[in-house]
Amino acid sequence: MRDTSSLIIGLMSGTSLDGVDGVVADFSGGAIRTVAAAFTPFPPELRSELMALQAASENELEREALAANGLALCYADCVRQLLPLAGGPVAAVAVHGQTIRHRPELGFTRQTNNPALLAELTGIDVIADFRTRDIAAGGQGAPLVPAFHEAAFGKPGLARVVVNIGGIGNISVLHGDGRVTGFDTGPGNVLMDLWIGRQLGKAYDEGGAWAASGKVDEALLAALLDEPYFRQPAPKSTGRDLFHEQWLDAKLARFGDVAPQDVMATLTRLTATTIADAIRDEHAGVEAVYACGGGAYNTTLLRGIGDALGGVKVESTAALGIAPNRVEALAFAWLGYRFMRRAPGNLPAVTGARGLRILGALYPA
Numbered sequence: 150m151r152d153t154s155s156l157i158i159g160l161m162s163g164t165s166l167d168g169v170d171g172v173v174a175d176f177s178g179g180a181i182r183t184v185a186a187a188f189t190p191f192p193p194e195l196r197s198e199l200m201a202l203q204a205a206s207e208n209e210l211e212r213e214a215l216a217a218n219g220l221a222l223c224y225a226d227c228v229r230q231l232l233p234l235a236g237g238p239v240a241a242v243a244v245h246g247q248t249i250r251h252r253p254e255l256g257f258t259r260q261t262n263n264p265a266l267l268a269e270l271t272g273i274d275v276i277a278d279f280r281t282r283d284i285a286a287g288g289q290g291a292p293l294v295p296a297f298h299e300a301a302f303g304k305p306g307l308a309r310v311v312v313n314i315g316g317i318g319n320i321s322v323l324h325g326d327g328r329v330t331g332f333d334t335g336p337g338n339v340l341m342d343l344w345i346g347r348q349l350g351k352a353y354d355e356g357g358a359w360a361a362s363g364k365v366d367e368a369l370l371a372a373l374l375d376e377p378y379f380r381q382p383a384p385k386s387t388g389r390d391l392f393h394e395q396w397l398d399a400k401l402a403r404f405g406d407v408a409p410q411d412v413m414a415t416l417t418r419l420t421a422t423t424i425a426d427a428i429r430d431e432h433a434g435v436e437a438v439y440a441c442g443g444g445a446y447n448t449t450l451l452r453g454i455g456d457a458l459g460g461v462k463v464e465s466t467a468a469l470g471i472a473p474n475r476v477e478a479l480a481f482a483w484l485g486y487r488f489m490r491r492a493p494g495n496l497p498a499v500t501g502a503r504g505l506r507i508l509g510a511l512y513p514a
């Protein structure tokens with residue numbers, strides 16, 4: 150492996166299933182610097198196949214393998230956009246893959262991917278499969294970003310929370326004394342995206358404007374909050390395996406008379422409340438909350454989190470120097486860098502693993 154270069158490409162495609170976020174990161178001299186960023190949307194057929202593979206279906210072995218090949222083409226496309234902007238030789242591509250099942254309680258998680266094909270297409274070392282080793286060590290295999298959040302945003306003496314609001318939400322509590330805790334809080338945008346897609350044919354609620362036009366239905370909110378996952382102690386992680394369309398429809402069944410924009414306001418409040426409750430349970434006196442992931446662009450949601458925390462300041466990670474839509478790809482570049490140095494990437498206090506583990510597997514160029 151050419152570890153003379155500290156330039157790593159990180160690629161993340163998350164539970165929102167919108168496409169691939171990529172960055173070129175430079176870790177020289179202990180710094181964390183984004184050199185370039187790119188986004189490759191999924192072709193609509195790939196997106197709908199990846200969505201279908203989230204649940205059991207006919208002939209899924211073959212279909213998963215074919216989807217993995219399609220995914221590798223998208224990843225390669227993102228790498229091709231990034232390479233001319235890198236400004237030097239890239240040592241490795243660190244790629245998350247696409248989660249299609251996450252069942253740590255059964256001892257597995259599946260990020261579909263074809264890293265061998267990506268190595269073939271790019272001619273660069275590929276590091277993939279970041280979650281399975283943590284699960285093998287008894288952990289959840291998720292969330293993995295808290296270690297990166299501490300490295301990038303931690304500040305001694307300050308209690309900060311970083312909340313990633315993608316399809317699913319997860320918090321990293323940086324206690325300011327070196328301790329880091331965190332877990333998946335539940336739905337981030339996944340239910341909101343489902344609802345606005347069904348009602349208005351839009352991919353998401355831009356800025357949270359539609360939610361802001363409705364009012365929260367307290368009875369529906371109580372029904373949505375009546376979910377054992379929210380009460381389960383950490384370590385815990387979740388995904389579309391639990392928070393899917395059927396989950397939402399079962400909850401909505403008794404509330405057919407609630408206006409669509411009020412349902413939207415209530416789903417937005419659900420995400421805000423579960424995140425705020427999780428933060429409060431972890432730390433009584435956080436000084437600031439920084440949001441990343443696409444949900445950081447939803448001002449109604451951020452206002453909801455701040456209000457639920459009694460006025461704690463909630464702003465995006467841009468305030469700390471990293472654009473919210475780049476944080477996850479940067480985190481996987483960082484995990485790739487850790488792998489190259491054979492340094493552990495997991496935090497047992499977060500995932501529940503028996504110990505620190507080196508995360509990832511190498512597919513040489």
Ligand SMILES: Nc1ncnc2c1ncn2[C@@H]1O[C@H](COP(=O)(O)OP(=O)(O)OP(=O)(O)O)[C@@H](O)[C@H]1O
Pocket residue numbers: 161162163164165166167313314315316317318337338342352353354355356357441442443444446447474477
């Ligand atoms: N301008 C915006 N206004 C409101 N919401 C937005 C905006 N931009 C993005 N989003 C939301 O963010 C989502 C994408 O977020 P992101 O890319 O962080 O998710 P992900 O990485 O796929 O998920 P995860 O972190 O769960 O793996 C979109 O589906 C949408 O709901």
Ligand SMILES: CC(=O)N[C@H]1[C@@H]2OC[C@@H](O2)[C@@H](O)[C@@H]1O[C@H](C)C(=O)O
Pocket residue numbers: 163164248251258290291292293294295313315316317318319333386387388477
């Ligand atoms: C299994 C899986 O892909 N989990 C994702 C998902 O998206 C958000 C949340 O659920 C988090 O647990 C994780 O992603 C981030 C990047 C993580 O591992 O920290």
